[in-house]
Amino acid sequence: MIRVAGALATALLVALTIGIGVDLFVRGAAGFRPGYLVREPRDLGRGGGIGPVLVSTGIVVGAATLLATALSLPAAVFITEMRRPAWFGRFSHIVLNIGIGVPRIVWGLFGAALFGGVLGFGFSVATGVLTLACLMAPIMTAGFISGLSAVDPALAEQCRALGTSRWATVWRQIVPAARPALTATAALAAGRGLGDAAALLFTSGVAASIPHSCFDSAATLAVYIFHLLTSVPGGQQAAYAAAALLFALAALVQLAVSWAQGEQRFAG
């Protein structure tokens, strides 16, 4: 009974994901014109290509992922590997979980107010990247913590027995040993960033052109889709095409991670 129910539920979930992908591609198909990926949008996005948006997406999501990693990895290492009072570990864990639970639109408002308003970056790549990194960092830190905790403690003990410094132990042994889990976490967070519109709508803005400095406004794919749907009359067709592209990108990130982890496993 439970077997059947479980199998059905699994089949449903798989079918749902595949279904969304197929639906997007079928509906979006008309939007794919030659040069769609490189050309500039025309007619408020109803025609032309999507090139600048793709570039902006790469810049914003890439930079935010790097920034969040640079912030989260040392934090996770500190929480898992360093001597610290037990209450601090518990406390930071709770706060991180709250951070993960904060709705994206709230991060968006916060980012727009702090980075856009107080720091005066306005609607810009900088504001977007900083806000997105804030949103991704708690997710990444939590993932990094579980990845690092899964490393056999005997490895750290062995390094200690050899008299190796904590620094070398962590960066030369423990982090490399946890690398598959860390990569997966970073990719998961990047996926979130890729699909996020709420946090970027009020921060990096909706300009569908290639940003020339970090203080230019730049729309990522998700924001662009939102913009097409809400502010461009007759933009539905173009939104579908862009959504199909976004779906493909997200799938690509996940596949790349699975592939990289598979390589790792075979390399021993």
Place this chain on the structure above:
Amino acid sequence: MIHLRYQQLALAVARRPVIEAVDLDLTGPGVVILLGPSGVGKSSLLKATQRLIEGGVDGWTRSGDILLDGRSIFAGPRRELTRRVGYIQQLPAMLMGSVRANVEFGLRHDGRTARREIRGIAEHVLEDVGLARELSLDAPARNLSGGQQQRLAIARAVALQPEVLLMDEPTSALDPISSIQIERLVRTLARERLIVMVTHKVALAERVGDRAGFMLRGERGGRLAEFGPLPAILHAAADEGVRRFIGMGAIVDQRPTTAAQILDKKFLVIGPGHNRHSLMAQAIGREEISGLPGGCADAGEQPDENAWNASSSTIDGLPPNPAARRVLEKMDLAHGGHASRPITAEMLEQADIVFCMTRGQCETLARQYPAHTGKIQPLDPVDDLEDPREGDLEFPCHVAGRIKELVRWRLHAAPQYPARPSA
């Protein structure tokens, strides 16, 4: 001359005492063995000696001191200690990368070895432990067999040229051949170092040890019950607790048990849990006919199909197939001679001494057959021989080897074996 001294060392974790006031004076070079049942703090003592366990960290508290050549090991930075004292884990964790990288890692980060010397030193120690001959030094360390990993761990530690080497059950998970390699290595290393080794294997202790300490459970954690030359401890322990432990189950029948008498009897191996499919019992059967090729396979080695069939059928009392029968005949072994079967009163009647694998088994058996209580005793005087619940055949094979060793040791020691002082 190396001098390691424990002064009233007591350890506790989360207020639970682990070791109570140990006083111990060790001088090297040589091999000192720490014996004792599980959970009496042998490993903790070893870890404390390298400050892997330290008061005030992870809930540990310590009182007393450990002196290395007269100076407290807790004074000064830990790095100074790790240069003089090496520690080898029971199941050594392999570092990232190749065999070579595993040895070079410690040297690279010890802050006193010149860069250009590192490669040479690593190759030298890997040669010493015999790995350089066996495999490519650029092979990933994680692919090594258990014995190779243990030797790599020794190489890693020795590369730093410590005066004291602490080894936690270095052969506990190894096949007999790898064990012997490690034993030889230990003897060689002990020429100029003090080696402190925790082990369960009495036979191993006798082969490699110079002196031994026996730890038992005291009121406030493990205590050092006895220290001295190994034969003295095993055959004429002064401590009542050690004597009781070694002679547990005790021989009421005071006739000297000779080898001939035991060998006359059917070889009665009481498998743990009386389980016919016990991995250990199967391995014992295979060891019994270990003259067969692949009787007990090493890790990664495919055992001989016919030998397996032969040993399986002799253990289970099933008819062997023709090929297996030929193998048995060639070995001059009667089929069915080793079949495992339920224990009967008659079997116990016939036996002079019944060796059990675990203390729990001894107690159960004594309850079932009160008339034979005096004959029943654990085979291993130090610890229980447990059947692994899972895992490959490597481990039970190793346990089976240990059982054979113990039987040999029992036969050898039988004449001087201490009878329990009559109450």
